[in-house]
Amino acid sequence: MPSHEQTTVVLGHLTGRSPAWGLTWWGEERRYRTSAHPYRRPETGDHIVELRCPACDAELLLRVRSLALSRLIRKRFLIAAAIGLVLVAVTVAIGLGSEYAGTPIPLPSPLGTSLLVAFLAGAAAAGIGLYGWRNESALRLYTETVKGDEHHRLLSGAEPHDASAP
Numbered sequence: 001m002p003s004h005e006q007t008t009v010v011l012g013h014l015t016g017r018s019p020a021w022g023l024t025w026w027g028e029e030r031r032y033r034t035s036a037h038p039y040r041r042p043e044t045g046d047h048i049v050e051l052r053c054p055a056c057d058a059e060l061l062l063r064v065r066s067l068a069l070s071r072l073i074r075k076r077f078l079i080a081a082a083i084g085l086v087l088v089a090v091t092v093a094i095g096l097g098s099e100y101a102g103t104p105i106p107l108p109s110p111l112g113t114s115l116l117v118a119f120l121a122g123a124a125a126a127g128i129g130l131y132g133w134r135n136e137s138a139l140r141l142y143t144e145t146v147k148g149d150e151h152h153r154l155l156s157g158a159e160p161h162d163a164s165a166p
């Protein structure tokens with residue numbers, strides 16, 4: 001199927017919640033009134049599609065990214081995460097190595113401080129990169145001002161996340 005073909009997204013409007021529990025978990029059951037909305041996926045870049053919720057007449061914005069753009073963004077997040085992890089590994093190795101060699105690097109020294117900064121930056125890059133990689137989705141629901149709202153949800157239409165092809 002060509003990626004720019006028209007497909008459908010299912011929008012859910014929250015109609016009620018009730019507590020739910022099982023033997024080993026408890027949580028909340030949410031019920032949605034669903035409506036299907038056709039949209040077109042761009043071949044490149046992204047665009048915004050307007051959806052109207054039939055349950056409450058709210059106008060919602062759906063951002064649709066092309067698969068190519070979505071893949072590119074995921075790849076960048078993954079590269080950032082990889083660089084961050086390497087930085088963490090290298091700083092830890094230098095730190096441990098100097099400990100074992102009997103000449104620990106004192107933290108207040110310029111070298112110690114830059115190692116610490118590099119370690120923290122690496123950890124942050126790894127965290128942000130992995131988070132971004134996991135959460136990048138070609139479809140995202142927006143209202144006019146905020147990202148999504150608590151009454152509406154995309155119930156289907158997003159691609160399954162394929163971890164083997166970033």
Ligand SMILES: [Zn+2]
Nearest residue numbers: 013053055056
């Ligand atoms: Zn609604």
